[in-house]
Amino acid sequence: MVKYNIKSYPPAAVLKWVEDFRYFLVRFSRKFTPDTVNIIEMVQGFYVSRAIGVAADLNIAEHLRQDEKSIVELAKITKTHEESLYRVMRMLASQGVFVEKKNRYFCNNKLSKTLLDQPDSMRHMVIHQVNGINWKLFGDLTEIVTSGESTFKKHAGMDVFEYMESDPKKNELYNKAMTNTALLVSSAILSEYNFGKAKCVVDIGGGEGILLALLLLKHKKLKGINYDLPHVVSASKKTFENYNVAERVNLVAGDFFNDIPQGGDLYFLKSIFHNINDLQCIELLKKIKSVLPKNGKILIFEPIIEPNNGKYSFAKLYDTQMLVSSVNAKERTIEEFLELFEKAGVKFHKVIKTVSPFSIIEVN
Template sequence: MSEPGTPLQPQAANQELRRRIMGYIVSQSIFTVNELRIADRLGGEARSVTDLARECGVDADALHRTLRLLAAEGLFHEGPTGSFRLAALGELLRTEAPGSLHEFVNLMAGESYRVWAESAYSVRTGKPAFDLVHGMPHFNWLAEHPDAARDFNRAQASLVTQRSLPLLERNWQGVKTVVDVGGGNGQLLATLLSQQPHLEGVLFDLPHVVTEAQAKLTESGVRDRTRIVGGDFFAEVPTGGDVYVLAQILHDWNEEQALGILRSCRKALPDHGRLLILEQVIPEDDEPHPAKLLDLHMLVLLGGRERTETDWRSLLADSGFRLESVEQGARSSLMTAVLDGAAR
């Protein structure tokens, strides 16, 4: 694949664009082999398509053609006798691999993928196509589909460690209580409290979401240092924290809704407090960046958005905060905000 901005001859340009147009075929093929757990079945070995197909209960010829495509995409290596083994990219589909993307694939498949057939609706209206396809907003739909909600929470938890490194590696001296706003099943807070035994935590999310947190917090040995609170962050968030965390929350919402969440946090934040926002920050250039992909996905799925640093400064100012610092991470950035005008 050519680098962005590199001039292409007409034939090469035609092939390049055709490849991108047909990219959904690659995505769906990855979804299929992920569902079949081909990466786990291969492990560190080379195996014949015949054996894999028999084990999975699928058509051997169709599986061969799927793996052949993904070998060309760098996920597998094809041997001369119809056998396949994992390449470095394919290793990330293994459920137990460090940095595994197995659950992320599940997150991008299913109901999330189907809404992209109606993405033009989002471009025309600025509204999420999910509501059009499924008849209700995404989080309402998850509340009515517990199996999908479990998969969603599992996928979010699988991404916590990598995207949360800037937050986990922060200096937590002088902090007593952390409030994780929209903290889901407690994976992030459990990880943080396990690493920082002096901290106490408050896990806050919708009542049906935090019901899954008991087991995670107990398993991590931090349940006795955590208060679980169910509620609606558009109405209010719990008081009593020194630091409030919004980790991958605000990108789910449009400007008006994000302002509502931030204003709820502002009411709860003490003068000495800090608001920590963990999100991707879109570079203000025309180079490829994962946040630009995620930005459109947030629009189509939720009506939300990713934001540039300029966007973040404006949003925070409108809600009574001042952006104090931005720390770039490999997966996400950590932004620290304080009450605007408060003495520091």
């Protein structure tokens, strides 16, 4: 099992400046490029994303971990058509993913190494995003925009959560994809928030437990409860054992739509709200409020949609993923969050922006 470590990042304000400058350069270059070229480059972006998905599926980066290989060797190892594989690899190298050398040899570079099975890996997230049913959903985007309904059931015969539960392999891929993003998000959260006064943290829908494990690793006196569906919680046991924090974690199986475990003074909700509708968010907050001690707090970790300022926005981009996945799923503005808090009877305290696309929203 890959073991993550908490990473150190520059201050959020510094990275925000770098991000703004980066997208300033993108917009600046577009001003001096014909509009027809700009739009075609955007449209053809899916060529690259799908090709990266193929490389992730075939585990090309792992095959190149030790040394460079010829396309003949790669085709033999991956049991693929040599010339077709070469054309895909050649294109990826031209986009900065992998390096093409003489005589059709390829090797890894900084970008392709993110597809290795190691910390910072994005391999399972890539497969989750651009292969299988998700690819079909984006093919239905016109239909979804027209009807206002996700086509997930058309392809799977059930909703997204039933689908994950019905197939152990797909559920494993989803959980690993979520874990792939854990290092960036968890490190950002742990570096920006002061957990000094907390005694027991309950991670609602905690998945494989990476966030909670890293938190307990950093704060030796803390205890935790990882709360999720039975098949997810059982898989998280290995995570806590791997970080030597298992003795401070209680694994609780259940459905947060039905009940919430007691005993915590700090409750985590990471990537929960964007998967459920407003009414479900309100009911969930009320359930947590009913078991929250007097000085207890709730931390919500979600991307927040900023005002329409023409700048790049991860939240707005990923909201399209929410649109195709489920009729209930969406990212929210801070005003929409505040409305939920008011209806649930919880008090908004503050928002903390992090170096990741996720913000920390504190309520009590």
